[in-house]
Amino acid sequence: MLRPTTKDLAKAAGVSRATVDRVLNGREGVKQxxxxxxxxxxxxxxxxxxxxxxxxxxxxxxxxxxxLPRSGDEFLRELVRxxxxxxxxxxxxxxxxxxxxxxxxxxHSIASFLASLSPDDASGVAIMAxxxxxxxxxxxxxxxxxxxAVPFISDQTTMETDSVGIDNRAAGATAAxxxxxxxxxxxxxxxxxxxxxxSRDSLERRLxxxxxxxQRFPALTALPSLxxxxxxxxxxxxxxxxxxxxxxxxxxxIMSSEARVPLKILSxxxxxDRLVRVAHERTPFTEKxxxxxxxxxxxxxxxxxxxxxxxxxxxxxSDGSSTHRQQEQIRxxxxxxxxx
Amino acid sequence: MLRPTTKDLAKAAGVSRATVDRVLNGREGVKQxxxxxxxxxxxxxxxxxxxxxxxxxxxxxxxxxxxLPRSGDEFLRELVRxxxxxxxxxxxxxxxxxxxxxxxxxxHSIASFLASLSPDDASGVAIMAxxxxxxxxxxxxxxxxxxxAVPFISDQTTMETDSVGIDNRAAGATAAxxxxxxxxxxxxxxxxxxxxxxSRDSLERRLxxxxxxxQRFPALTALPSLxxxxxxxxxxxxxxxxxxxxxxxxxxxIMSSEARVPLKILSxxxxxDRLVRVAHERTPFTEKxxxxxxxxxxxxxxxxxxxxxxxxxxxxxSDGSSTHRQQEQIRxxxxxxxxx
DNA sequence: AAATTTCTGATGCACGTGCCTCAAAATCTG
DNA sequence: CAGATTTTGAGGCACGTGCATCAGAAATTT
Numbered sequence: 001m002l003r004p005t006t007k008d009l010a011k012a013a014g015v016s017r018a019t020v021d022r023v024l025n026g027r028e029g030v031k032q033x034x035x036x037x038x039x040x041x042x043x044x045x046x047x048x049x050x051x052x053x054x055x056x057x058x059x060x061x062x063x064x065x066x067x068l069p070r071s072g073d074e075f076l077r078e079l080v081r082x083x084x085x086x087x088x089x090x091x092x093x094x095x096x097x098x099x100x101x102x103x104x105x106x107x108h109s110i111a112s113f114l115a116s117l118s119p120d121d122a123s124g125v126a127i128m129a130x131x132x133x134x135x136x137x138x139x140x141x142x143x144x145x146x147x148x149a150v151p152f153i154s155d156q157t158t159m160e161t162d163s164v165g166i167d168n169r170a171a172g173a174t175a176a177x178x179x180x181x182x183x184x185x186x187x188x189x190x191x192x193x194x195x196x197x198x199s200r201d202s203l204e205r206r207l208x209x210x211x212x213x214x215q216r217f218p219a220l221t222a223l224p225s226l227x228x229x230x231x232x233x234x235x236x237x238x239x240x241x242x243x244x245x246x247x248x249x250x251x252x253x254i255m256s257s258e259a260r261v262p263l264k265i266l267s268x269x270x271x272x273d274r275l276v277r278v279a280h281e282r283t284p285f286t287e288k289x290x291x292x293x294x295x296x297x298x299x300x301x302x303x304x305x306x307x308x309x310x311x312x313x314x315x316x317x318s319d320g321s322s323t324h325r326q327q328e329q330i331r332x333x334x335x336x337x338x339x340x
Numbered sequence: 341m342l343r344p345t346t347k348d349l350a351k352a353a354g355v356s357r358a359t360v361d362r363v364l365n366g367r368e369g370v371k372q373x374x375x376x377x378x379x380x381x382x383x384x385x386x387x388x389x390x391x392x393x394x395x396x397x398x399x400x401x402x403x404x405x406x407x408l409p410r411s412g413d414e415f416l417r418e419l420v421r422x423x424x425x426x427x428x429x430x431x432x433x434x435x436x437x438x439x440x441x442x443x444x445x446x447x448h449s450i451a452s453f454l455a456s457l458s459p460d461d462a463s464g465v466a467i468m469a470x471x472x473x474x475x476x477x478x479x480x481x482x483x484x485x486x487x488x489a490v491p492f493i494s495d496q497t498t499m500e501t502d503s504v505g506i507d508n509r510a511a512g513a514t515a516a517x518x519x520x521x522x523x524x525x526x527x528x529x530x531x532x533x534x535x536x537x538x539s540r541d542s543l544e545r546r547l548x549x550x551x552x553x554x555q556r557f558p559a560l561t562a563l564p565s566l567x568x569x570x571x572x573x574x575x576x577x578x579x580x581x582x583x584x585x586x587x588x589x590x591x592x593x594i595m596s597s598e599a600r601v602p603l604k605i606l607s608x609x610x611x612x613d614r615l616v617r618v619a620h621e622r623t624p625f626t627e628k629x630x631x632x633x634x635x636x637x638x639x640x641x642x643x644x645x646x647x648x649x650x651x652x653x654x655x656x657x658s659d660g661s662s663t664h665r666q667q668e669q670i671r672x673x674x675x676x677x678x679x680x
Numbered sequence: 681a682a683a684t685t686t687c688t689g690a691t692g693c694a695c696g697t698g699c700c701t702c703a704a705a706a707t708c709t710g
Numbered sequence: 711c712a713g714a715t716t717t718t719g720a721g722g723c724a725c726g727t728g729c730a731t732c733a734g735a736a737a738t739t740t
Contacts, residue, residue, distance in 0.1 A: 001400070003401075003434070005725095005726055005727085006726070006727065007726085015688075015689085016688065016689045016690070017689085017690090017716095017727095018689060018690075018691090019687090019689075020689060021727080021728070021729080022688090024727090024728095025728075025729090027729095029686070029687060029739095030688085031686085031687065031688090032686070034687080034688080048431050048432060049432075049479075049642050049726090049727080050396075050432070050434070050725095050726055050727070051432045051727095052392035052393075052395065052396060052433075052434075052726085052727095053392075053396050053725075053726035053727045053728090054434075054696095054726080054727050055392065055727090055729070056390075056392060056393050056396060056694090056695045056696065056725095056726080056727075056728095057694070057695055057726075057727045057728045057729080058694095058695080058727085058728060058729090059694085059695055061342070079479050091387060092389075092390070092391045092392075092661065093392075094343070094390070094392075161702070165693090168677055171679075173678035173679075174676055174678040174679045174680075177676055177677070178676070181521065181522050182521050184524035184525060185524060185525075187400050187667050208678075212678060239702090246687095263707090281689090298519075302671070314687095331642070331673065331679070332673075332678075332679035333671065333673065334673075334674040334679070335674070336514055336517055336518070336550075336674070337517070338510055338513035338514040338516075338552060338672075339510050339514045339671070339672035339674070340509075345695095345696055345697085346696070346697065347696085355718075355719085356718065356719045356720070357697095357719090357720090358699095358718070358719060358720075358721090359717085359718060359719075361698070362695080362717095362718090364697090364698090364700075365697095367698090367699095369716070369717060369718090370717070370718085371707095371716085371717065371718090374717080374718080389696090389697080389717065390695095390696055390697070391697095392696085392697095393695075393697045393698090393725090394696075394697050394698070395697090395725090396695095396696080396698095396725045396727095397696075397697045397698045397699080397724070397725055398697085398698060398699090398725090399724085399725055399726090400722095400725095497686035544728080548682080655696075
């Protein structure tokens with residue numbers, strides 16, 4: 001019933017607690033033979049280090065930094081809110097969380113920010129920034145210095161196992177499937193609106209979307225992606241132009257994580273009522289849009305889960321333990337007016 | 341940067357650590373005035389009890405029992421799997437989990453099982469059983485004895501705030517919305533299959549389903565619920581009879597949490613290919629069915645989340661702390677072949 | 681065999697809290 | 711005011727682990 005302690009381990013291995021301690025914490029000056037004996041005992045007894053007690057002894061505290069883009073609209077605000085909530089929820093685990101804004105389009109400044117972090121400032125960092133060689137290198141050097149790091153929401157190919165976020169191809173495919181089915185038997189074309197096609201996330205969503213739409217709904221054609229660059233005027237003009245040029249549009253897929261502006265523009269236009277509209281990310285705005293029928297469906301990743309998963313992953317890396325895969329997989333969620 | 345300790349509290353309140361301790365742990369023999377002083381200091385310093393250290397001192401271990409129905413098919417198996425996984429994941433928190441099978445239709449035996457639990461055996465129980473006066477009373481007495489208890493998946497009206505599970509009306513409504521939209525412009529009727537309409541869960545799903553279908557899809561009519569009682573032969577006969585009697589069926593809603601048997605029977609029948617099929621709960625079987633097109637959509641509650649949420653809730657009750665609402669709300673998830 | 685080096689054991693303090701005892705101080709009672 | 715009672719303080723041990731020191735044992739080299 002009780003978990004074995006280091007004392008039990010020592011007895012079982014026929015060594016002293018001091019030696020067990022040396023082995024557990026990888027200190028040198030222990031014969032291989034003795035190390036093996038201790039490891040055998042660990043296995044035999046099923047010893048699990050009591051991290052609470054260990055942290056207490058070390059008076060260890062975790063400080064995790066969320067490096068988030070400086071720009072952004074509602075989705076980002078939601079993230080910050082959830083980070084603050086997580087800070088409270090994890091308070092009993094001696095975990096502090098901070099948000100640090102970074103210039104997502106300036107790899108150099110991101111890299112130098114990461115370079116400035118020492119293990120004393122932060123036990124871990126969750127980084128939301130597009131992939132770039134500088135950032136990738138900075139992350140590696142961080143890890144070498146003993147600071148945990150996980151890519152957050154935006155992919156970094158280099159470290160896929162530890163990244164926190166959804167499978168964007170699956171998200172795109174899901175959007176296609178729902179949009180297609182909601183269109184019924186209609187045939188026509190689908191407008192796709194993105195913020196920018198530079199990021200890997202957008203590319204993957206588009207890839208998944210096209211593949212699924214092509215396979216399952218031959219009657220529907222996806223139009224080329226419109227890129228808003230986060231500029232409201234530009235958004236308005238490209239959308240109206242696209243609608244003018246294509247009279248057979250039956251659906252709209254808003255791929256970017258900030259849906260407010262494009263959707264506002266669409267709602268202002270005539271004759272777009274019958275269009276099936278799918279967007280990404282739960283925000284106060286998309287919730288309202290679902291409820292009043294401006295959106296038919298929202299594909300989202302649970303912002304709270306994202307944050308908590310990042311925290312748990314960072315803590316696990318810090319502790320040198322492993323998290324449970326299953327728990328940390330972020331699901332592609334589908335939001336309808338009925339399941340908000 | 342450091343969290344204040346009981347020592348700091350004592351100094352701030354101008355009392356000794358012993359008195360702080362008496363106040364924190366609600367021991368008597370402290371003047372109200374002193375209690376107030378300490379509480380004021382707690383607030384002022386933002387003191388948060390270090391539960392890890394406290395548990396260490398008490399050498400507290402949690403044992404949580406999941407009381408699950410003896411009968412059941414794949415969904416229940418999934419639950420058990422997740423409970424075992426949670427046991428590992430929570431090992432570092434000194435938490436043990438056990439599964440105890442109960443006779444879900446015998447309130448008396450459930451009540452006597454609950455009555456047999458003492459705080460020494462279990463720090464908390466998650467109970468999956470239909471509502472009944474005996475069970476409700478037994479739960480109350482458990483709580484009085486200092487054993488935490490949460491209703492698990494199946495509702496107990498009496499203690500709604502602490503229950504772990506989805507909003508079944510929302511689940512039913514979501515099923516209706518998807519089924520309706522997937523049917524396109526067709527009109528006809530919808531077959532509804534349940535295990536039994538005795539349980540509150542089924543009633544609520546049906547309620548949500550009917551309301552949504554009625555409001556949004558006047559062209560579709562929901563037929564009366566077919567009850568399988570978990571009996572395969574019976575299931576087969578009622579389904580074939582229903583199909584024979586209604587030639588305008590366009591969709592099927594399998595409301596029970598075990599979809600395997602009904603769906604197997606449907607697949608064996610001719611002419612049911614074009615029907616839109618919606619079922620509940622993710623299991624190896626429903627996953628396969630989604631992939632090969634036997635099911636169009638699955639409404640589910642994440643079994644892993646359910647289990648972990650129950651554990652966290654039980655622990656929080658045990659600790660006398662509060663969990664964060666947001667995190668513990670179980671979402672109505674929608675599964676399509678693209679987002680498995 | 682002696683000297684040196686490498687390895688191991690014994691011991692003790694620390695972390696923050698719970699819980700216990702004993703004595704001292706404050707308050708109340710008659 | 712004395713005596714009884716309630717309230718408070720001081721101190722110490724425990725939980726399981728990390729970390730440090732020092733002495734002694736074992737292995738290796740000279």
